[in-house]
Every structure is written in C-alpha cells, then in structure tokens.
Amino acid sequence: MKKDIIVVGGGCIGLMSAYCLVKSGRSVTVIEKNDITNGTSFGNAGLLSAFKKAPLSTPGAISDTLKLMLKGESPASVHPTFDLHLYKWLLKFAASSTEARLKRTLALFERYGQISLDMYESMVKDDGMDFHFCKDGLLMIYTEQKTFDEKAAHCNNPDAYEILSKERTKEYMPILNEKVIGSILLKENGHVDPGEFMLELKKFLQNKGVEFLLNEEVTKLEFSGSKVSKIHTNKDSYEAETFILSTGANDTLAKQAKNRFMMTPAKGYSITFKMDEALKPKTSSLFADLFIAMTPRRHTVRMTSKLELGTTNSNIIRKQIDSIHKNLSLYTNDFVKEDMVEWTGFRPLTPNDIPILGFDENYDNLVHATGLGWLGITFAPAIGKIIGDVVTVDKKNATNIDILLFSAFYQG
Secondary structure: OOEEEEEEOOOHHHHHHHHHHHHOOOOEEEEEOOOOOOOHHHHOOOEEOOOOOOOOOOOOHHHHHHHHHHHOOOOEEEOOOOOHHHHHHHHHHHHHOOHHHHHHHHHHHHHHHHHHHHHHHHHHHOOOOOOOOEOOOEEEEEOOHHHHHHHHOOOOOOOOEEEEOHHHHHHHOOOEOOOOOEEEEEOOOEEOOHHHHHHHHHHHHHHOOOEEEEOOOEEEEEEEOOEEEEEEEOOOEEOEEEEEEOOOOOOHHHHHOOOOOOOEEEEEEEEEEEOOHHHOOOOEEEEOOOOEEEEEOOOOEEEEEEEEEOOOOOOOOHHHHHHHHHHHHOOEOOOOOEEEEEEEEEEEEOOOOOOEEEEOOOOOOEEEEEOEHHHHHHHHHHHHHHHHHHHHHHOOHHHOHHHHHHOHHHHO
C-alpha cells in the first residue's frame, strides 16, 4: 500500500519533521538504518545556543584557527584529500566569513532559536516529555584576553549578557585553574540531554501512530518523470506521496536526485563521564577559544570537541581523544572522570551555517532537511516546523517565508 509521507533518517531533524507532520494530521513512516540510539544526534552536546553566539563562519575564524594550530590547541584539522568538493567548500567558507554575513546569520539564528525554545517548552509542558530541558544560559569561557575583551565590548544588554570575573567563572565551573581569563553568560540559551530527547520523542511519535522501520537502510531512489516513484531498502521497497531526506552528512541519496550540495561531513567527538557532583559545571559551558563544550546532564557530563574535515574514517582516533583531554587540562585542575564513554560521528556542515531545506529542484515530491552541522539539536524543532509547513501548507518553496530566509536554496 502506498504510504503518505516517508522520512528517511531518524536523527533529531527527521523525528522533529515527523512530529510536526503528525501534529498536522499526516501519516508518517520513519526509515532509519540504525536503531535511533547511536546516531549523530545522540553524540551531540545538547546545546541550545542560538543567541549571541557566533556561528562557525565568522570573521577571523580562519586566522584564529591558525593561531591555535601554532599553539597546538586547535580543534580543527583538514586532512589531505583529492576531493575537489572539499576545497570548493573551504573557499566558500572563507568567502562567507564576513561581517555582513555574520549580522544576517545571527538574526536568523535568533529567529529560529526562539521558535525552537518555545517548541521545546511546549513539548515538556503540553506533551509531557522529559528530556532535561534547561533554560539557564550558556557560559562562554575565555582563555585569551584579546577575544574576551572583544566579546565583552559588545555585551551591553544586561538581559542577554552577564560578564563574569575569573572568580565568578569558577563558581560556575569549579574545576578551572588560574589560566582562565573570565567568562560571559549568554542568558538566553539553554541545553537538553539529546539522548533523552530522542528517546522521548520516539516514544511520543509511536504513541501517535508513526511507523518506525529501524535497522533498514534506503539504498536507492527510483524516479518516474518529475517524481520519486519508489525507494528501495536493503529489505523492501516502498511508495509514498512525499519523501523527506534527512540523512545528515550522508548525501548518497541526494546525489541520486542530481544534487551536489555545498556540504561536507565534519567529524567530531564526545566524551561522556561521571564526576564529583560538587565539581560539575553549573550550566552548559563552552571554552570559546578551544571549541570544547561541557554540558551537565542528570548523572553525567558530556564534553564535545574537534572539527575534522576531509576524512571518512568513522573510527575513534586515540590522538584526537587525547588532544581533547590535553587541551582541557591546560585550563583546569585535575579531576576524576569515571565510566567514560567515547563517541565520534559526522555532522552535515555547510560553509555558511545555512541549512538545506525544502523541496528538491528536480523532483516535486522530494524534500531535503539537512546541513545543520553542530546545530541540529539547537534548531531541530524550528526545522521540523518549516518542513511540516512547506509540505502541508505551501506545497512549494517559493511561498514559504522560512525557506526563503533559512535555506541554502535561496541563501547559499
């Protein structure tokens, strides 16, 4: 029997798209190659960091990274590759790191960040979900005086910022040593436990009748004229009125539909562990000069870092894990990490922090929802709403204001 909507990919973007579509009365099937407990969304830091935090493509990003490389503290690395697409991506990234682009991106982040925060709150209050949703700010910790002074100079709104001395910063992060300069609390941000969020959302969707086909990988799209007529998996074949591709950094299916998006897989790491409760961060924290995030959870802490480009190696590389521990130890006192769980995965990264959203340009019933990089959890509810609206209300990209504003189809 022909299905209504098939969502390919069971990460946070795919599940939030299913959530919004079900809320609008549509019938949804989610097909996921794994079991929704080990994907990129589970390894996320869980930051809800849309407010006042600079995106990846920002003025000075390249020069600052090079300086950290010289100090041996850089989180970023580009592996030598014969893939010309990556070099095109890097050129686009450099061209996007301008003041004009930054101003526009920050405005868009705040628009869709607020939508996401409101939806997270509604999911807790109205839908009864519990995923450790906290609206207690994001602490930006600085280890370089220059970057701290530059950021502090623009923190004029006491409702949005609080500038903290070294001593006050240690109250939020007791493990810090004397090398830390200070911090700025971005009050409007928050965090969730991404694993709890994914499990709660899956349970909610199952109760609403969403069909889950897990451990089943879509291998091929079949076309007829201007439509996707059928998809083939390693187990079966399916027809549907609408297909939504939310496959993260894997663009294999998008390429079958004649697309070569300006997107690259970015490998990152997370380390989850238990530590003394008295020493845990009081809120989600980001070492701004090191690109190391630490997020307190119910019983553990998660640390995330690294940006590796030009690699498809999915294995955990020991030197990268060791580098995270080493860089953190430069600015913290010794503390015990118990029951450590290490993870690595790939994020779908666009060069200008703008996601790829909306109907395919070649096939009328194919929709794309990817390219969020490290911001999948931050924007997942808003992206789900955009996908739900363009599929059920607008039927095309050109009449959806959010697609026009926040999709690489129009803001590439």
